[in-house]
Amino acid sequence: MIKLLFLAAFITLGSCQLFGLFGPPKPAQFTTKFNLYTRNNKQTAQVLTSRDAGNLAAITKTNFKGSLMTRFIVHGFVDTTSASVWMGKMKDAFLDAGDCNVFIVDWSAGNGFLSYDQSASGLSVANVHILGHSLGAHIAGYAGQAFNGQLGRITGFDPAGPGYAGKDTKDKLNPSNAQFVDAIHTDTFPLIGLGINENSGHVDFYPNGGHDQPGCVINRLGAMIDNGLYGGFACSHFRSVEFYTASLNPNNPKGVATQCSDYSTYLSGDCDDSAGANGGTVVLGEQAILAKPYESITVGNKYYLATGAFYPFFETK
Known part of the structure; x- marks a missing residue:
C-alpha cells in the first residue's frame, strides 16, 4: 500500500534548502495551505492544510474526486496566493477546459505537501500534475523526487535561476522528477x-x-x-x-x-x-x-x- 498519496509527505524548510542565495533557512515546519477548487466550487476555496496530513476525513468532506486529474499550482519565492492574480486565472482556465481538481498551494508560511492513503482516496499519482512558478518549479521537483518520479506531470514556469544555476541536477527541477516534465523559460x-x-x-x-x-x-x-x-x-x-x-x-x-x-x-x-x-x-x-x-x-x-x-x-x- 502506498502511503504517500496526495503529494510529498512533509518537505521542511530545513531539509530542502530551497532558498539558494537567500541563506540557509531555519529547520522549522510551517503550515502550507491547499485551496481546493472544483466545478462545484469554482470561486470559493475549500481549504486544507499540511496539518491535515493523514486525516482522510478532512478531504472526504470536500468536493475532491480521486478519479479526476488533479492540478497543483505552486507560487514562487515572493508570491502569495492572495497577491497572485495569475493563479486564479489559471485555475479558472483549467476548470473551464475540463472537470478536474485544482489546488492553489500557498506555502508563503513554509512548505510541505499532504499525505494520504492512495487506496483510500482513489487518486492515482499518474493523474497528478504540479505546476510551479520560479522557486515553485523547484519545489514541484522536490515533490516529484518524493514519489520517485512517478507523478504524471510537472510543469515549470520559468524555473528560478539565482541560487540554482550550475547546481547538481538532483537539487533542481529535472526530467527524473515526473513521468513528463516541461518547462517554459521566459x-x-x-x-x-x-x-x-x-x-x-x-x-x-x-x-x-x-x-x-x-x-x-x-x-x-x-x-x-x-x-x-x-x-x-x-x-x-x-x-x-x-x-x-x-x-x-x-x-x-x-x-x-x-x-x-x-x-x-x-x-x-x-x-x-x-x-x-x-x-x-x-x-x-x-x-x-x-x-x-x-x-x-x-x-x-x-x-x-x-x-x-x-x-x-x-x-x-
Missing part, C-alpha cells in the same frame, strides 16, 4: 534574469529566445496592477504562466515551437527539422505532453517560438 537574460538558462525537463521552451518578452516594457504598469511591485519588474518572468493559461483555451491559436540551435537561427528559418516525429516541433502549454512518446528526441534540446505582446500571444499559422 526571463533567462544573463546576470539579471530571474529564470534559469538551463534545460529543466523533457521539453524546454524558450519563447522569444527565453527573455525580453514582447509587451513587457509598454505593459509595465498593467503588470504591477495585476501582480504587485515584483510582478511589474518581472513581467518576462511571469509571462511563462500567461502563455500556459492561454494554451488552455481551445479557441486560441496553438503555440507551435521548433527545435533549433538558437533563437537567431529560428528567426532566419534555418532550423534542422531532421529529428522527425515530434522532435522537430512541439506545442507549448497543455498539449506539450503529446511529445511524451518522443522524450529521447526532445530531451536536451531547446524549442523556440515567437509570440505577440498581448493575449492570446500565439499567432494563427
Whole structure:
C-alpha cells in the first residue's frame, strides 16, 4: 500500500534548502495551505492544510474526486496566493477546459505537501500534475523526487535561476522528477534574469529566445496592477504562466515551437527539422505532453517560438 498519496509527505524548510542565495533557512515546519477548487466550487476555496496530513476525513468532506486529474499550482519565492492574480486565472482556465481538481498551494508560511492513503482516496499519482512558478518549479521537483518520479506531470514556469544555476541536477527541477516534465523559460537574460538558462525537463521552451518578452516594457504598469511591485519588474518572468493559461483555451491559436540551435537561427528559418516525429516541433502549454512518446528526441534540446505582446500571444499559422 502506498502511503504517500496526495503529494510529498512533509518537505521542511530545513531539509530542502530551497532558498539558494537567500541563506540557509531555519529547520522549522510551517503550515502550507491547499485551496481546493472544483466545478462545484469554482470561486470559493475549500481549504486544507499540511496539518491535515493523514486525516482522510478532512478531504472526504470536500468536493475532491480521486478519479479526476488533479492540478497543483505552486507560487514562487515572493508570491502569495492572495497577491497572485495569475493563479486564479489559471485555475479558472483549467476548470473551464475540463472537470478536474485544482489546488492553489500557498506555502508563503513554509512548505510541505499532504499525505494520504492512495487506496483510500482513489487518486492515482499518474493523474497528478504540479505546476510551479520560479522557486515553485523547484519545489514541484522536490515533490516529484518524493514519489520517485512517478507523478504524471510537472510543469515549470520559468524555473528560478539565482541560487540554482550550475547546481547538481538532483537539487533542481529535472526530467527524473515526473513521468513528463516541461518547462517554459521566459526571463533567462544573463546576470539579471530571474529564470534559469538551463534545460529543466523533457521539453524546454524558450519563447522569444527565453527573455525580453514582447509587451513587457509598454505593459509595465498593467503588470504591477495585476501582480504587485515584483510582478511589474518581472513581467518576462511571469509571462511563462500567461502563455500556459492561454494554451488552455481551445479557441486560441496553438503555440507551435521548433527545435533549433538558437533563437537567431529560428528567426532566419534555418532550423534542422531532421529529428522527425515530434522532435522537430512541439506545442507549448497543455498539449506539450503529446511529445511524451518522443522524450529521447526532445530531451536536451531547446524549442523556440515567437509570440505577440498581448493575449492570446500565439499567432494563427
